[in-house]
Amino acid sequence: MKVLFVASEAYPLVKTGGLGDVACSLPLALHEAGAEMRLLLPGYRDLLNKLGEVRILGWLELWGMGRTHSVRILESRHPAYPFPLWVVDCQALFDRPGNPYLQPNGHDWADNAERFTVFARAAVEMARDALQIGWAADVVHAHDWQTGLVPAFMDTLTKRPRSIFTIHNMAYGGHFSRGDFTTLHLPDYWWSADGVEFYGGLSMLKAGIVYADAVTTVSPTYAYEICTPAFGYGMDGLLKSRSYKLHGILNGIDTAIWNPATDANLAAGYSSEAIQPGKGRNKAALLQRFGVADPSPYLQLPLLGTVGRLVEQKGVDLILHAIPDLLASTDARFVLIGAGHRHFEQRLRELAAQYPNRVFVYIGYDEQLAHLLEAGSDMFLMPSRFEPCGLNQMYSLRYGTPPVVLYTGGLADTVVNASHPHLQDGSANGFVFYEPTSRALKAAILRALDCFLHPETWQQLQMTGMQQDFGWEHSAAKYLNLYQHQT
Numbered sequence: 010m011k012v013l014f015v016a017s018e019a020y021p022l023v024k025t026g027g028l029g030d031v032a033c034s035l036p037l038a039l040h041e042a043g044a045e046m047r048l049l050l051p052g053y054r055d056l057l058n059k060l061g062e063v064r065i066l067g068w069l070e071l072w073g074m075g076r077t078h079s080v081r082i083l084e085s086r087h088p089a090y091p092f093p094l095w096v097v098d099c100q101a102l103f104d105r106p107g108n109p110y111l112q113p114n115g116h117d118w119a120d121n122a123e124r125f126t127v128f129a130r131a132a133v134e135m136a137r138d139a140l141q142i143g144w145a146a147d148v149v150h151a152h153d154w155q156t157g158l159v160p161a162f163m164d165t166l167t168k169r170p171r172s173i174f175t176i177h178n179m180a181y182g183g184h185f186s187r188g189d190f191t192t193l194h195l196p197d198y199w200w201s202a203d204g205v206e207f208y209g210g211l212s213m214l215k216a217g218i219v220y221a222d223a224v225t226t227v228s229p230t231y232a233y234e235i236c237t238p239a240f241g242y243g244m245d246g247l248l249k250s251r252s253y254k255l256h257g258i259l260n261g262i263d264t265a266i267w268n269p270a271t272d273a274n275l276a277a278g279y280s281s282e283a284i285q286p287g288k289g290r291n292k293a294a295l296l297q298r299f300g301v302a303d304p305s306p307y308l309q310l311p312l313l314g315t316v317g318r319l320v321e322q323k324g325v326d327l328i329l330h331a332i333p334d335l336l337a338s339t340d341a342r343f344v345l346i347g348a349g350h351r352h353f354e355q356r357l358r359e360l361a362a363q364y365p366n367r368v369f370v371y372i373g374y375d376e377q378l379a380h381l382l383e384a385g386s387d388m389f390l391m392p393s394r395f396e397p398c399g400l401n402q403m404y405s406l407r408y409g410t411p412p413v414v415l416y417t418g419g420l421a422d423t424v425v426n427a428s429h430p431h432l433q434d435g436s437a438n439g440f441v442f443y444e445p446t447s448r449a450l451k452a453a454i455l456r457a458l459d460c461f462l463h464p465e466t467w468q469q470l471q472m473t474g475m476q477q478d479f480g481w482e483h484s485a486a487k488y489l490n491l492y493q494h495q496t
């Protein structure tokens with residue numbers, strides 16, 4: 010089966026969050042399961058710089074925003090991928106440094122509508138072998154609003170591959186204006202409540218949902234939640250009416266990249282059979298990384314970590330509120346890594362300055378440091394207000410770092426609360442709280458800190474998480490079933 014996997018980011022070439030991880034690890038799992046994969050990505054400048062030898066597959070003339078673009082399709086190889094990568098090379102749209110979606114000032118690139126329309130058009134041409142290279146897709150799998158027009162364009166073809174659209178986050182709708190719709194030369198009949206029109210504008214996310222043969226999202230609980238007003242961003246009705254084709258498939262993780270026994274980013278490897286002294290060495294290295302010259306006095310004291318995009322979704326404000334009280338009433342230390350909204354970055358910097366020996370902050374994106382944090386922390390904080398799946402809680406489970414999470418989305422599907430019955434039956438692997446308030450988060454952290462004082466129980470929690478199977482095998486099989494029309 011030939012599968013064209015279309016995404017706007019993929020680790021290690023370009024990554025802003027979990028989509029990047031999934032757009033690498035899922036195609037690898039599908040390849041392992043026997044699918045013939047091609048991964049199509051936009052030719053951002055930083056991505057092109059990471060590719061080795063490239064071969065030009067051909068040129069496409071594609072309509073953009075009131076103009077056409079001559080787009081080169083490149084084929085390349087990368088050591089992370091056992092199959093060819095295809096890249097949409099269009100200098101006017103993608104040859105710029107930095108974040109794929111945002112300008113350096115944090116605002117969206119002004120031409121995002123055009124950039125991702127051209128990308129979607131290129132995807133459809135490649136799927137139907139417009140360049141006549143002898144490879145036509147049986148299935149096209151598109152992800153998030155950036156590729157939402159792919160199923161829509163495919164719907165206009167008479168003979169076409171099957172289309173699958175995966176929602177990684179309803180919060181990003183790819184909303185543009187009616188004027189953009191016209192200038193992009195999209196088919197007039199799409200402009201309706203049953204098409205791409207959404208509150209008077211164009212929604213690329215909606216296009217994906219409406220026109221794909223099957224829609225998936227990244228956890229069973231989120232699939233349910235997005236059909237409700239609280240999580241549906243105005244599309245809950247639409248999703249509910251399409252529930253016959255909506256599937257919640259839990260993300261897996263790349264268990265080779267995220268393996269505490271072999272992770273080259275760590276100061277020492279460890280496994281569920283021997284958590285210490287390896288994990289302790291990582292704690293020392295993490296503290297040293299933040300300037301603690303002699304970490305030994307702190308090694309027995311709890312270290313609470315978090316990594317993530319500093320946005321409302323992640324409940325950063327809940328953590329910020331809880332920290333001062335926790336510093337006053339416990340001996341916990343905090344290490345926080347993230348980048349995002351300026352005001353969250355500023356408040357984190359202020360906290361670190363105020364409590365230099367107890368709050369350690371790194372503002373920025375650092376993949377290696379994220380690995381060290383997962384290994385070196387005792388607990389991982391993830392109080393997301395909503396979380397379609399969440400990968401960090403799975404990474405932390407695998408690294409013996411019990412997560413503290415709100416009961417929502419993929420967090421609810423992966424973290425089992427350390428309640429008395431779950432501790433007794435051996436299923437507990439973390440700490441769950443049930444309302445998005447800093448009071449509830451604080452209470453959960455206090456429970457975790459109390460549990461941390463009981464080494465046997467703590468070790469049991471760590472081992473349960475570390476021994477769980479979060480690999481892709483099971484979920485990749487579900488995608489393959491969907492690709493083959495089996496629901």
Ligand code: ADP
Nearest residue numbers: 026027317318347373374375376379399400401
């Ligand atoms: P989301 O996709 O909503 O950001 P996930 O938990 O699914 O959340 O995935 C986040 C991914 O991005 C993880 O691999 C995480 O380690 C990584 N990440 C997020 N922020 C940073 C950062 N500042 N530095 C390093 N890695 C980060």
Ligand code: GLC
Nearest residue numbers: 027028177396397398399400
């Ligand atoms: C999104 C979601 C996150 C999910 C990731 C990968 O960024 O916010 O919960 O894990 O996509 O599917």
